[in-house]
Amino acid sequence: MERSAALMEEAGAQRKKGPAERDAPVHYSRRQVIQVLIGLMLAMLTSMLTTSIVGTALPTIIGELGGQDKLSWVASATLLTMTASTPLWGKLSDIYGRKLLFQIALVIFITSSVAAGFSQDIYWLIGARFFQGIGAGGLAALPQIILGDVVEPRERGRYSGFLGAVFGVSTVAGPLLGGFLVDSALGWRWCFFITVPVAVVAFVVIQWLLHVPTRDRTGTRIDWWGATCIVGAASAVMLVLSLGGKEFEWNSLPTYLFAGAALLLAVLAVVAERRAHDPIIPPRLFRNSTFNLAGLASMLVGASMFGVMIYFPQYLQxxxxxxxxxxxxxxxxxxxxxxxxxxxSGFLVSRTGKWKIYPIIGMLLVTAGFSVLSLLDPDSSLVLVGAGVGLIGLGLGMSMQILILATQNALTRGDMAAATSSVSFFRNLGGAIGVAAFGAIMTNTLTGELTEVAPKAIAAGSSPEELGTAAAGSPDAIHALPGPIQELVLTAFSDAMHQVFLVGIPIALLAFVVVLFFKQIPLRSGR
Incomplete structure (x- = not known):
């Protein structure tokens, strides 16, 4: 309590100083940083669980609420708004303050989670998921920015590693928790309710402990035109990636309309940002090679991570x-x-001050992991399966947070929020691209494989209806097929998965090449 009171006193003194002095950071002890870190980790835990936990519960949810034709909207609404809104949270936190924006994101998230849990029909649920994504976008981007405010880059590695661990663990563990809740007496509604108490605790912790000084922003204006174009372009891209091949064919009028709208809005966003007094994503960021490389590498990392998360469980089931x-x-x-x-890796970065080697090794490990997964077949041992995903986990852990740390270290404190939220945006966008690309490869390969085995399956006594059900990917329907036919279908799925994992190899190798071009800029000891 004494430490907290002293911190509040210091923050109050900051408000009495001049504009230049107010921009100086409050100095936190290691204990206070850890306490703030706990609140940030809880917030990231809730936001990431929201995007991943619902996947396992979707069949049950649709079964109760109806609306099978709207299933893809339930799955995509949160990812769409989370990705599109991410760049805005960083800039708005520059104007209105980190703490206020962080708490607003928490309130939006808590309210929409409760609304989702009480959904009475599919449209109610889609609307709640839409607003959940807006809150989750803030909770995904702002913790990294706040950590940058309270810890100097040289020490930031030891703490950012924990945020990276929470991001990855919650994203991967979400489906497991969702399956447990659906199978328990609690039911699918608790997939939304379970994150609420965690978010409330995060709100209280941040209210009590976080005291980032108010920065002088006299004359600052919100770039509404740029914000509209950026969000619009990102939304159009996400709609194509999320709904293409599901709600409409890839080669169809809606695809071309959304793609055209995304391109037009992206061009308008560039024009708006070059003319804006306070742009959402300052064009000067793209003159920094570290920012450009980190953004590209983050897209590739996101594609790798989300791709394996979605399709690895399909192989297992x-x-x-x-x-x-x-x-x-x-x-x-x-x-x-x-x-x-x-x-x-976070602790080692803080101890040595050297960071470039970790994403290099990390991308090699991800490449090795996808290479192992590409060898899997119906008879592969679980040891080989675990080795493949274990290597990918090690590689992602050595890469994700280091890319953000490198970006923050290479830019001025004034650009930190915009740069951090932009790199997070690129990672989410890469994830959406990866899921869509892997899905297209999976579908096309599977269709070709099933077409080849169809004559054999029908000759063995299978009906076209049974093969159609198998193609839909229902594990129960596939394993209910007669033995010889089931073997043919499983081989087709195994070959399709093989192609999916093979595609992960060049993506990881490209990320490896990108991180090789990073300059080893020494980590600053001041903020």
């Missing part, structure tokens, strides 16, 4: 015949690898 809970447990090697690598 369909090809290996595991239950949803068992397949969730098989992600533990990835979770543990990410946790260990993220924390340990």
């Amino acid at each position: 369909i090809v290996q015949g595991m239950s949803p809970t068992a397949s969730g447990l098989m992600t533990l090697p990835m979770v543990l690898g990410l946790l260990i690598a993220s924390i340990s």
